[in-house]
Amino acid sequence: MRCALMGILLQYKKATVKCSWKIAGCYYSTGALKPELTSIRYKTQRGPYATITDADIRFFDSLLGSSRVITDPYECETYNIDFAKTVRGASQLVLKPTSTKEVSAILKYCNEQQLAVCPQSGNTGLVGGSNPVFDEIVISMKLMNKILDTNKLAGILTCEAGCVLQDLDDHLSKVNLMMPLDLGAKGSCLIGGCVSTNAGGLRLLRYGNLHGNVLGVEAVKANGDIINALNVLKKNNTGYHLKHMFIGSEGTLGIVTKVAIQCPPLPKAINIAFLGLANFDKVLKTYYLAKRHLGEILSSCEMMDRLSIDVSINNLGLKNPLTSRKDGHEFYMIVETAGSHVKINFQTIWALRERISEGVLRDGYVFKYDISLPLSSFYEVVEVLRKQIRDPRIVRISGYGHLGDGNIHVQVSIPEYYEDVAAQLEPFIFEYVSKCNGSISAEHGIGFKKPKYLHLSRSSSEIRMMYDLKKMMDPNGILNPYKVLKPIVEKS
Incomplete structure (x- = not known):
């Protein structure tokens, strides 16, 4: 039936x-x-x-x-x-x-x-x-959503891969801990997916990436073998650290089923400055001063250009705190510090930044590029694109992102998908990033869209070793095919 x-x-x-x-x-x-x-x-x-x-x-x-x-x-x-x-x-x-x-x-x-x-x-x-x-x-993986253990003394959470990031943060806040990872999509993204893509997010400046925060994983290989590398020790210098094979491998070497993650204390005080600036040089100077004077309490430093903020204001109806002063700024920053005194809620300000990804979808079709660049070239990529691509169908070319770790999100909005616009953007943007000694992917991985550009950020020897690992871990190639590595075409 x-x-x-x-x-x-x-x-x-x-x-x-x-x-x-x-x-x-x-x-x-x-x-x-x-x-x-x-x-x-x-x-x-x-x-x-x-x-x-x-x-x-x-x-x-x-x-x-x-x-x-x-x-x-x-x-x-x-x-x-x-x-x-x-x-x-x-x-x-x-x-x-x-x-x-x-x-x-x-x-x-x-x-x-x-x-x-x-x-x-x-x-x-x-x-x-x-x-x-x-x-x-x-x-x-959505039904594998159990929290298995919360070690309050050691600050270690062990859970299944299908737990929602926001749910984990809410759970940890009850014992004065927090996730070291914060994303705009935290209400729907799952921790297993975050680990599998080595997601970065808003707190990386202070807490680092998941290769450092994940203590261990459990994963299943293509043939069904279960790899128990669910270590919960901060120091375990014994042989190969197999967890790193699965962190960032995007489900091509195995499926992550459980995660043990180091969780920092929940700060008692969170303070936020929302700044408007005239040009990008002042953004860089502000970041330098923030690092110099705020030191270890600096938890996040985000940059948004005016067109990115316009997405949240015009498409989603959010308010710019600076509009009452006849705001004419071209750039904005959110600088956050976390300390040990009274906590204040600043979710309204953070929404301006976190909801850009949601709001820009209302423009139509969006080419979104998640890239890393040296700070000296951080915003130049947006300016170069505006000069390179003068297509009347483009709604906006904007940029925002994590200034503290060199990760900028570039968005090119058009009403609908046009193949000729895509051809103007790619491979141009990836080649430009490579010339600036940047990375074609900062935190969302390679996935399906970027395998043919992997060579712009990885050496040929690294890519050969990736193919060797894939062949060893998944000889039949059944795990997430067409992703990360280009399929090998067999010659007849």
Whole structure:
């Protein structure tokens, strides 16, 4: 009955696609805007993987139960499309495990049957890393959301990979601790996805990246083997630190199922300065003074240009605290300190910065570039793009980001996706970043969109070793294919 129903739904899905129409590279169907299929837009060739059969569905039903095996096309679509609506896969099956044992059984079966899988956490990335490209089976981690242990004395939290970042922060605040990671998407991103992409965020200036804060992980390899590297010691200098193979590997070497993370004390006092500045030179001078005079209490230093702030003000209705003074500033900064006295709530000011990613989506289609640059070149990339690309269809070219760690988010907004605009932007922006000795990805990873540009930030010897690791850990290539590394084309 289940398989027959799936067949009917798939036929209905095909009929829906036939009745939809295409405008400027996007599909419109039943009143909802969908991006063009990733495989079509990016002209990608499907790998040598098996297709899902009725027998596969019956196996997963027996393993998970029918309520956690999703075949409904409309529900699957929410996993196929990223939050910014820039990529769209064609997965017909979503699995929702609740334990490491179930993840192991899923991967063991898929590896034996040559079925490709796409691990997915909160689906908040910018590079298409958490969405299928073709019909890969989506493994959603959302139901693996248990907090396993909170060591208040040592400041260590152990939890499953599907815990929402905001929920973890709320939990820790009850014992006067905090997560060392803070993101604009903290209300929906999952800690396993953060670890798998080595996410950075607003607090990296003070607390560092996840390679330093994650003490250990549990992960499942492509063949179903469970790797227990769930260390909870701050110092354990014994052999290879295998956790680092999974941090930042974007689900291509294994699926992270549990995390042990070092959590700093919750500060009693948080103070914020919201500044308006005339030019970027003054932004750099302010940052220098903040580091020099605030020292160890400096917890965050963010920069936003005027067009980025306009997104929050005009698209979302937020208020600029400086408008009452006839504000004419071109740049803004948020400087935050964390100390040991009375805590004050500044969420209204932070919303101006944190909701830019949400607000810019109302412009239409957005090319978002998460890059690292030396501070001397930090904002130049935005100015160069404005000079290089003078297309009347562009709504705005703006930049904002983490000044303290050299990570700028560049946004190019257009009403709809235009292939010729994409061609003007890429590879130009990545080549420019490389010439400035920057990185083409600061915190969102390589995903699907950037593998062909990886050589601009990594040496050929590093890339060869990445391929060697991938071959060793996932010889059949079933884990998140088409991501991080370009597929190897076999010569006939």
